[in-house]
Amino acid sequence: MSSSSLVLITGATSGIGEALAHRYATLGHRLALVARREDALQTVLSALPTHPAGHCAYAADVRNAPDMAQVAQRCIERQGLPDIVIANAGISAGVDTAEADDLLILRNIIETNVLGIAHTFSPFLAAMRARASGVLVGISSVAGIRGLPGHGAYCASKAAAITYCESLRGELRGTGVSVVTICPGYVRTPLTEHNGFHMPFLMSAQAFAAQAVPCIAARKSYQVIPWPMAIIARILHILPNAVFDRLAQRLPASHVPGLAGHQGNQCLRSRCRSDGSREGCTRQKKACILCAPSTHQKKRPTRGRLYYVDERG
Template sequence: MATRAKSKDDKNTGRVLITGASAGIGAELAREFARHGHRLTLVARRREALAALAAELKKDHQADVQIVAQDLAKPGGPAAVLKAAQAGGEPVAILVNNAGVIDVGPFADADTAKITGLIDLNVRASTELISRLLPGMVERGAGRILNVSSLSAFQPVPTMAAYAASKAYVLSLTEALSEELRGTGVKVTALCPGFTETPMIGEIQAGSAAVRGMPKQLLSTPRDVAALGYRALMAGQVVAVPGLPNQITAAWAQVTPRWVTRYVAGFAARRGG
């Protein structure tokens, strides 16, 4: 464990690296950081979408924006992103691990390549980015990491088994690191949104009748989720769950016996499948 170091203003000591920044929560996080004057490096597979977002942020907020088109699920993807992000000699002061994919449906019917790709992106890539950046943050005595997890991290979710398990990993890693890093000046936050109006919700609705019938009032907006995530990160909050219904669900899952949460989740999946 490093010794306590003097904390610094993250805006003035490096860039904000945001993965999965081309749409949804990632794009809104980019807008939120730009509004607060941070210098940005935005990462996603779709260069055209990144370029359009960068142009918007430069116009609306005079933001300093760098874009990196890269598939983080591929071997060498995270290392290539960091090489590009730090090519100018400026360190990454804030890492936002937002990139992720989902698979909906019975696990036995899932394509193996799709499942392993999900693990590569949701688990391996985010872990590698943290592992590569964290030593420098600790050495500088300043840094922040925002890991976008999910409400599904708090319980098993039949028909989204691998996705929920990957987000449980992200939440557990965040909580463990938050304790390891006490006194170092580095803060780690897990943002755990519930169902949100993003392109991913379409995949979930296609595979679940229960979600298709969900009242729109129970869906969070990406902008609200991003705003809460930014505030939680800057406040050093370890776990942030947007929305009162989601907070109640997370609290219920933590105090209820696991066999009960399993049964309730399985019953809902069977009724809504």
């Protein structure tokens, strides 16, 4: 990978995506940053080290395949074909399958964390094959190793991301195009800042990026970061179900009805008004924080409660 490589990153306005952008820019690479909010993209761009050829930003939602195809076309026309494409955009939420409204949250998570990867990679595949070079990077999670109570949607999406990238790697073998799967452990980002439980080997997004970039350069097919989490992940993978289930029972409940259903200030539940106000919410005391009366808005989630968090940017 040359110092002038073009790196495209989705979910580039916060957390891991932003840290990767800064890391690559510091190393002298050109960047194509993708996120939903143009203003947030411009804020990140303004803070990056400059490059003679310039960095570019593209506003799009990874759930929308036509939008991502247009991003790919614009990127190739303006900057050329990327050398590295990092599918990082993701969302997380606690989900209770017994709550009918939570099925919408599950759908959003799957569309973003799984289909979003395919929508990001697909428009570049033909050109990368023709060039016989390129690296596709899927950011998954150790949460994809085993399912955790209350995290069903997120764990399922990350497990799907791992196996999707593994399948794609086999499809592209011999073409010159590599597929790298990276599974972060606990990284200090908006996705984890509200977790009410102990997070072993918690690391900063910057520290994660410093370890991830060499893995991508080496085209490692699969890497858990940091390495101590790789040991834990391997143990979790081979644990008998009976043992794992007993351990999982000790975990705090991750889902609190109503907390999962928001994207920014917009309520995703059909029972609440789209502006996130209390009116129309039938959850009463179980209402989400954004729908609850102002007297409840000051309360912080206690141990085990999980916010709906969005890192698509």
